[in-house]
């Protein structure tokens with residue numbers, strides 16, 4: 001066991017190419033570096049096709065790579081065996097289930113494959129499926145199925161848990177209770193690598209956020225500091241002659257003071273707002289989908305007051 005190794009995941013220069021000579025090639029992962037420390041929750045964000053799932057599947061040992069170094073719990077997933085697999089938990093993006101087993105039976109059957117599993121009934125309760133414990137797994141709704149996937153991923157008491165878009169299809173309440181579950185797993189020492197399209201999920205759960213685009217990491221940081229101080233500079237927005245104006249400034253009070261003075265005594269400054277870019281704003285700027293000035297000007301009053309960083 002490598003329990004005292006402070007590194008859970010170390011990836012350097014990871015490469016994966018799909019395709020063939022006739023159809024052409026696609027670099028899904030193009031030199032990606034990633035570190036996850038023990039006990040950390042890291043969220044990997046990125047647009048569709050950025051290479052997140054490919055990366056995660058390589059780390060899980062389910063997909064081979066074309067280049068780079070990968071170490072997961074001290075081993076190369078290419079060569080790691082059963083003992084290593086028992087130390088990781090996996091919740092994949094798609095799961096289908098055609099068996100006749102009930103929820104509890106499925107969790108029990110999976111638990112039996114691990115040397116030191118959690119109690120199956122407790123795990124079913126922890127993911128909020130207590131009421132469905134004796135229902136057939138194949139009859140679950142999409143959100144319930146996802147919760148069962150999470151139960152199957154954690155019942156083996158993994159040291160490292162991979163969650164690929166775990167809350168897709170959850171209702172808001174189920175997401176909240178899932179977040180509590182993930183936080184409690186981290187508090188009990190589990191390292192978690194999560195991919196998600198939900199920025200609020202990343203902000204809520206992650207100690208660190210990694211943004212992937214075109215198969216490489218384009219930024220990383222805590223949810224509060226991703227993109228750097230510059231990207232978090234507040235934006236003052238207002239309307240002038242029917243046109244939306246914005247100004248990025250470290251001194252929003254001074255800018256607002258100037259606008260008030262210009263408007264004259266007692267006059268309102270139309271459309272005035274001061275906003276600090278959120279994680280979502282910073283993320284959209286990083287992946288090149290920030291609303292442009294023109295788009296913002298075309299939709300005054302929609303609350304969008306950030307410019308591209």
Ligand SMILES: Nc1ncnc2c1ncn2[C@@H]1O[C@H](COP(=O)(O)OP(=O)(O)OP(=O)(O)O)[C@@H](O)[C@H]1O
Pocket residue numbers: 018019026027028046047048049050051052053054055
């Ligand atoms: N088995 C495959 N064969 C060929 N191309 C693939 C295969 N799997 C993925 N790709 C391509 O590789 C690129 C990266 O895909 P990947 O699924 O890793 O991205 P992702 O970031 O997980 O996307 P999403 O957010 O949509 O899940 C995409 O262009 C995708 O079409």
